[in-house]
Amino acid sequence: MMAFFYLAYLFTSVTLYNGGTYPISAVKSIIVDRKYANEVDESGETLIPPRLHEFADTFAADLRDIWHLNVSVSVAEDRPPHSIYLTISEKTSFWYASGEVSSEGYAFEVTTSGITIHGASPLEGELQLGKSVDFPGWKIRGMMLDAARHYYPPKFIVELCSYMSFFKQNTLQLHLSDNLYNAGIYSREQSLSLYARFRLWSDAPEVEGLNKFKNESYTRAQFKAIQSHCVARGVTIIPEIEAPGHALPIVQWKPDLGLSSDLSLLNISHPDTIPTIKTIWNTFFDWFDSKTVHIGADEYTGEVSEYNRFVNEMAKFIRNNGSKSVRIWGTFPPKPDYDNITKDVSIQHWEFFEDNPLFDYIKNNYSVVNSDDTFYVVNKWSGSYPPKVNIAKSFHGNPATGGQWQPYIFDTNNETNNPERSNKYILGAIAPLWNDFGPNATVYSETYYAWREGIPVLADKQWGGDLSQEEFLTVFPTLRALAPAQNLERSIVSKSSTILRYDSKSSTQGYVSDMSRGKRVSDFSGNDYDASTNCARTSNNTLLVTPDCSLKTPLSSKGRNYTLTLKLYIESIEKQDATIISGADSTLMLTPNIALFASGNYYRLNSTLPLKTWVELSIVGRGEQTFASVRETSLEDSFPSASAVVGAEEEFRAVLGINGAYFVWAPIAIEAPIAELGGEDAGWTGEFAGLLLSSET
Ligand SMILES: *[C@@H]1O[C@H](CO)[C@@H](O)[C@H](O)[C@H]1NC(C)=O
Ligand SMILES: *[C@@H]1O[C@H](CO)[C@@H](O)[C@H](O)[C@H]1NC(C)=O
Ligand SMILES: *[C@@H]1O[C@H](CO)[C@@H](O)[C@H](O)[C@H]1NC(C)=O
Ligand SMILES: *[C@@H]1O[C@H](CO)[C@@H](O)[C@H](O)[C@H]1NC(C)=O
Ligand SMILES: *[C@@H]1O[C@H](CO)[C@@H](O)[C@H](O)[C@H]1NC(C)=O
Ligand SMILES: *[C@@H]1O[C@H](CO)[C@@H](O)[C@H](O)[C@H]1NC(C)=O
Ligand SMILES: *[C@@H]1O[C@H](CO)[C@@H](O)[C@H](O)[C@H]1NC(C)=O
Ligand SMILES: *[C@@H]1O[C@H](CO)[C@@H](O)[C@H](O)[C@H]1NC(C)=O
Ligand SMILES: *[C@@H]1O[C@H](CO)[C@@H](O)[C@H](O)[C@H]1NC(C)=O
Ligand SMILES: *[C@@H]1O[C@H](CO)[C@@H](O)[C@H](O)[C@H]1NC(C)=O
Ligand SMILES: *[C@@H]1O[C@H](CO)[C@@H](O)[C@H](O)[C@H]1NC(C)=O
Numbered sequence: 001m002m003a004f005f006y007l008a009y010l011f012t013s014v015t016l017y018n019g020g021t022y023p024i025s026a027v028k029s030i031i032v033d034r035k036y037a038n039e040v041d042e043s044g045e046t047l048i049p050p051r052l053h054e055f056a057d058t059f060a061a062d063l064r065d066i067w068h069l070n071v072s073v074s075v076a077e078d079r080p081p082h083s084i085y086l087t088i089s090e091k092t093s094f095w096y097a098s099g100e101v102s103s104e105g106y107a108f109e110v111t112t113s114g115i116t117i118h119g120a121s122p123l124e125g126e127l128q129l130g131k132s133v134d135f136p137g138w139k140i141r142g143m144m145l146d147a148a149r150h151y152y153p154p155k156f157i158v159e160l161c162s163y164m165s166f167f168k169q170n171t172l173q174l175h176l177s178d179n180l181y182n183a184g185i186y187s188r189e190q191s192l193s194l195y196a197r198f199r200l201w202s203d204a205p206e207v208e209g210l211n212k213f214k215n216e217s218y219t220r221a222q223f224k225a226i227q228s229h230c231v232a233r234g235v236t237i238i239p240e241i242e243a244p245g246h247a248l249p250i251v252q253w254k255p256d257l258g259l260s261s262d263l264s265l266l267n268i269s270h271p272d273t274i275p276t277i278k279t280i281w282n283t284f285f286d287w288f289d290s291k292t293v294h295i296g297a298d299e300y301t302g303e304v305s306e307y308n309r310f311v312n313e314m315a316k317f318i319r320n321n322g323s324k325s326v327r328i329w330g331t332f333p334p335k336p337d338y339d340n341i342t343k344d345v346s347i348q349h350w351e352f353f354e355d356n357p358l359f360d361y362i363k364n365n366y367s368v369v370n371s372d373d374t375f376y377v378v379n380k381w382s383g384s385y386p387p388k389v390n391i392a393k394s395f396h397g398n399p400a401t402g403g404q405w406q407p408y409i410f411d412t413n414n415e416t417n418n419p420e421r422s423n424k425y426i427l428g429a430i431a432p433l434w435n436d437f438g439p440n441a442t443v444y445s446e447t448y449y450a451w452r453e454g455i456p457v458l459a460d461k462q463w464g465g466d467l468s469q470e471e472f473l474t475v476f477p478t479l480r481a482l483a484p485a486q487n488l489e490r491s492i493v494s495k496s497s498t499i500l501r502y503d504s505k506s507s508t509q510g511y512v513s514d515m516s517r518g519k520r521v522s523d524f525s526g527n528d529y530d531a532s533t534n535c536a537r538t539s540n541n542t543l544l545v546t547p548d549c550s551l552k553t554p555l556s557s558k559g560r561n562y563t564l565t566l567k568l569y570i571e572s573i574e575k576q577d578a579t580i581i582s583g584a585d586s587t588l589m590l591t592p593n594i595a596l597f598a599s600g601n602y603y604r605l606n607s608t609l610p611l612k613t614w615v616e617l618s619i620v621g622r623g624e625q626t627f628a629s630v631r632e633t634s635l636e637d638s639f640p641s642a643s644a645v646v647g648a649e650e651e652f653r654a655v656l657g658i659n660g661a662y663f664v665w666a667p668i669a670i671e672a673p674i675a676e677l678g679g680e681d682a683g684w685t686g687e688f689a690g691l692l693l694s695s696e697t
Contacts, residue, residue, distance in 0.1 A: 026082050027063070027114065029072045032056045033087035037075045043103045045140070045171065046236040048228060048289045052119075056086055058232050062484035081113040089118045094135035097408070097464060098424040104170070105135025137421075137464025138407045140369055140428025142171030142235070143451065148178035148197050148242070148249075150379070150435035151216040151600065154226050156444045159486035161230035163448070166483040167459035172230060173238040173294060173430055176200060179248030180438050180658045182264035190659055191263040192255060195438050196248035198241075204283045210253045216600065220287050227289045233485070238327070239288050242296030243277050244268055244310055245331075250276065259302055268306035277310075278317050285322035292346070293318060298329035299354075307332055311341045319344070327369065333360030346427060349410060350376075357410045358417050362425040370407045375431040375458060377450050380441045381656055381666050382434075389431060389454025394461050395469045404466045429462050437656040443599040443670055445559065445585065448488040449624075456480070490559030490585065490671050494527055499562075500555065500674065500693035501525040503639050504541040521551060525693075529554050535678070535688070540635055542687040547574065550679035551688065556584040558672040560621040561697045565640050566677070567633065567690035569614050575683035580617075583673030588619060590684065594628050596652055598670045603652040614689070616641050622697040625667040626652040639690040 032053050040049040050058075056073045063069040071084075079085040094105020107118040143164060145152065161172060179196030186194065198210050201217035211217055218226065227237045243250060244266035251258035251266070257273050259265040266273050281293075295314050300307050315326040327346045333355040334340035346367040349357035357368045374393055378385040397405025397412040407429035411417035419426060433450055435441065456476060460467045467475075492499050501524040521531040521543075535549035543551060558564070566581065570590075577597075578590045586598040594617070595604040605628055609615060616631040616639075629649040633641040656664040674693060678684070 022115070024067060025069065027069060027071055027084055029074060029080065029083045030056050030060050030063075031079050031083045031085045032073065032075045033085065034075050034077050036086075036088040039088055041103045044236060045238065045291050046227075046231045046289060047291060048231055050232055052086060052088065054232065059084075059086075065484045066482050079114060079116070083114045085114065085116045087116065087118055093133070096135075096139060097137040097422050098426070099422060100424065102135050102139075104139075105133065107133045136168070136462075138426065138428035138462060140171050140430065141407075141459060141462035142169045142173065142428075142430050143455065143458075144173035144175060144240075144371065144430050144432035145447070146175045146178065146379075146433060146435045147199055148175050148435075149180060149195070149437075150439050150442065150447075151197070151199065152444055152447070154218065154222045156447075156488075157226050158229040159488050160448065161235040162233055162485035163483050163488060164455055164459070165230075165233035165235050166479075167456045168463050169455065169459045170234050170236060171238060171428070171430060172235055173240055173432075175240045175242065175432075177240075177242050177249050177296075178246045179264055181436065182248060182262060183658070184262075186659065188263065191248065192252055194248060194659060196252055196264075198249040198253075200241075200284055200287065202283050206279050207283050210249070210280065223287050224289070231289070236290050237288075238290050238292060238294055239284075240294035240296055241280060241284070242298065244273070244296075244302065244307065245298055245300040246296060250280075262301070265300060265302050266310075268302065268310045274310060274313055277314060278321075281314070281318060282321060285318075285324070288322075288324070290324070292325040292327055293322070294327045294348070296329065298331055298350075300331055304332045304338060308339055308341050311345060312339075315342055315345050330355040330357065330361065330368075334364055334366075348430065350432075352411065352417070356417060358419050362419050362423060365425065367425045367427050369427045370410055370429040371432055372410050372412075374405075374412050375454070377431070377433040377454070378436050379433060379447060379450055380437060380654065381664050382436055385434075388450050389458065391453050391457040391472075392469070394457050395472075404461060406461050406464060429458070431458050437658065437664075439599070440601040441654050441656045441666070443585070443668060445488060445490070445671065446624075446669055449669070452480075488559075490557045492555060492558055494525065494695065496526065497694050497696045498525045498692070499527060499558065499695060500529050500553065500691060502531060502551075502691045504543075504567075504689040505639055538687060540687075540689075542569075542635070542689040545678040545682075545688050546685050547678075547682055548680070550682070551677040551691075553674055553676070553691075555693075556675040557586070558583075558621070558674055558693060558695075560623060560669055560671075561695060562621045562672045563618055563692070563694045563697050564620075564672040564674065565616055565618040565690070565692040565694075567614065567616050567639050567641075567688070568609075569635075569687040569689070570609055570611050570684055571686045572611065573684050575681075578683035579679065580682075580684070581673050581675075581677045582679065583671065583675040585671035586673045588617075588673050594630075594650075596626065596670045596673075598668075603654065603668055603670065605650045605652065607647065607650055619672055620649070620697050621669060621672060624669045626670045628652065635689060640692055 037053045039052045060071045060073045063071045094102040096102045109116040177198040199217050201214050201219050247266045248264040251263050259267045318326050330347045330349040347361050348369045348371050350371045351373050361368050376385045394405045399415045408421045408426050409418050502521050523529040531551050531553045533551040535543040580588045589595045592608050593604045595602050614633045616633050618629045620627040627649045629645040631641050631643045654666045654668040
């Protein structure tokens with residue numbers, strides 16, 4: 001069974017059973033079966049399931065987005081011709097691999113007069129289209145994002161959900177508290193100042209001081225919005241607050257609660273420890289719209305008996321006071337001489353050195369999520385794990401056959417460690433991405449690139465599909481380009497490789513007739529991305545950029561690959577961090593070194609820009625790297641200039657390190673800033689004579 005459906009079969013036509021085709025452009029409306037318009041699927045992990053009618057609206061928006069189809073949505077008993085008819089099957093005809101009934105299946109029928117989708121629940125109305133019948137093998141299918149050691153803006157998470165949902169994943173676990181590795185060599189002071197974050201921001205007095213970084217946190221309103229946007233596309237957020245290990249954010253708040261041997265571990269015996277964690281959960285229960293929450297419980301090296309007591313007390317508390325189920329990472333499997341953890345806690349297995357999911361858990365009737373580190377990613381660099389999902393392993397990860405991996409395969413080398421495919425204790429699979437090197441190792445979008453191929457490949461296997469590597473490579477480019485409601489690659493529609501071109505030399509028609517205050521600056525790329533400006537025009541047809549004016553383009557950000565060239569004359573720099581040009585994902589600055597500010601961090605070159613001379617500054621995004629080069633030019637010279645680069649092309653780089661303990665130089669892929677040149681408080685005065693944005697490097 002192939003899991004890639006969605007709109008894939010709707011490219012421009014649908015092949016009919018009789019060999020004919022049905023053009024998707026013929027679709028005029030989406031009709032929601034009146035009988036089920038308000039139906040919701042209560043069986044998933046979310047507490048806020050959308051109604052079938054709401055899925056239809058999302059679907060219509062996607063058809064507009066991708067196919068430019070103007071499709072109306074209405075509720076009716078019958079279907080008019082050329083409609084997509086969304087309804088729900090009365091009979092249960094979809095089952096998970098365990099034999100349990102699934103609400104996520106759907107049947108898909110195409111005739112010469114339209115398309116009918118029979119879902120088992122409203123979940124299916126919107127996302128999963130296909131031919132004939134399709135249903136998933138497992139309930140939990142998704143990814144885990146370490147949003148603790150790296151902040152991600154809500155919009156990025158929502159776009160990521162759109163991408164995941166397109167490939168039929170339904171779970172995004174958000175790891176919301178953690179710290180960088182608390183090496184044994186650190187002093188108490190170093191540990192207490194090590195990068196550690198708790199990402200939820202509450203004004204409740206009970207947690208005052210737990211989070212000191214409001215600009216890198218989620219407020220209740222933001223967290224609610226993330227959850228509802230994601231669930232609109234069938235993706236449930238599972239929040240994780242980590243304790244009693246990886247708990248430095250909590251210890252930095254209440255230092256007495258740390259174990260003296262390692263402050264990132266909680267001293268569970270301390271009388272305030274469990275009450276403190278209960279207080280935290282009590283504060284956030286009603287923020288979370290999922291039936292299950294994750295309490296971490298990973299990599300604790302304190303006492304096992306205390307660990308088990310902690311997990312059991314928390315599980316009971318969360319069930320009683322939050323009405324939610326608990327998940328933990330596999331850490332201390334049950335042993336004859338333990339008071340074991342309770343069986344109503346589900347276990348997220350990640351490594352065989354921690355546990356054996358089959359013999360320790362499944363055979364003892366614990367439910368398990370497969371997060372085996374076969375598919376771990378550590379962002380950018382690690383001594384242990386790859387920077388991208390090992391997709392090859394997913395095509396050849398079954399030790400019994402050499403074939404496809406699926407969620408029931410915990411061990412890709414040893415068949416004996418894997419349960420039967422139909423074992424009911426296998427909940428599904430989640431593949432994590434960890435930010436071991438913290439916030440400055442990567443910009444937000446590099447997380448997307450680490451998962452770009454991994455999400456579709458794992459989604460197929462998690463669903464129960466068996467797409468081959470060859471098939472994947474064939475369909476992926478087309479499918480990726482169709483994923484709706486996101487532009488994670490920051491691509492821009494353009495008639496040619498020249499996306500944007502403002503050039504004071506091209507002719508005076510570049511400006512409106514107002515000679516003293518230019519208002520519109522024409523784009524000569526052919527794309528009509530004209531800019532507006534309130535900067536004055538000089539007699540040489542350049543713009544006089546002063547701290548009270550700017551040039552605004554209708555664009556914002558361009559992802560890899562690109563060359564952004566600016567022709568500038570910097571008269572003076574008036575502040576420490578002068579802003580040349582800014583965009584949604586980055587800002588080009590003179591600090592005074594040439595620098596890009598992105599995802600909250602500065603990436604500086606050693607070189608500066610010469611003052612009081614015409615220069616061309618080029619920023620180049622080439623694959624995973626970003627470069628800058630400077631050319632000396634003159635106002636008369638052509639744009640772009642043919643003169644040689646001054647010095648050499650320099651690379652922006654990340655320095656990966658933890659408190660000076662480890663250092664690795666690595667590339668960084670920063671988007672081009674293209675929204676506003678100069679602007680309020682930009683901190684420089686000079687002239688602007690041209691901007692060229694190209695998708696070539
Ligand atoms: C879409 O169709 C409706 C009528 O079905 C019409 O009112 C509306 O203007 C159309 N929108 C666009 C963008 O064509
Ligand atoms: C843990 O807390 C208990 C109670 O406050 C204290 O007696 C003990 O020394 C602490 N243990 C460590 C290792 O910090
Ligand atoms: C848990 O809920 C019970 C009943 O609502 C309440 O009495 C108790 O105070 C709560 N516990 C905490 C720690 O909030
Ligand atoms: C803990 O689990 C192990 C393995 O299943 C079992 O042998 C042992 O009896 C359990 N301990 C208790 C206290 O139930
Ligand atoms: C697991 O559950 C089954 C019934 O579902 C029971 O027969 C079996 O004894 C249980 N095994 C353990 C180790 O608790
Ligand atoms: C395979 O797994 C089984 C069960 O855990 C174990 O007994 C056996 O030693 C493993 N074989 C190898 C080659 O590691
Ligand atoms: C305009 O150009 C002329 C000759 O190229 C130059 O001398 C003059 O300084 C320029 N004026 C401005 C405002 O740049
Ligand atoms: C949040 O604020 C701090 C302190 O001003 C700053 O260093 C950091 O870059 C900001 N974070 C982001 C994501 O902008
Ligand atoms: C800047 O100069 C330092 C010292 O010479 C060098 O180690 C570093 O690599 C340079 N940085 C960049 C981004 O080229
Ligand atoms: C971007 O440049 C890199 C390095 O030259 C190249 O490997 C890659 O194919 C290019 N990507 C696109 C989308 O052109
Ligand atoms: C990133 O942060 C580490 C400290 O964790 C520091 O050593 C390193 O220089 C920083 N890198 C950059 C590019 O600022």
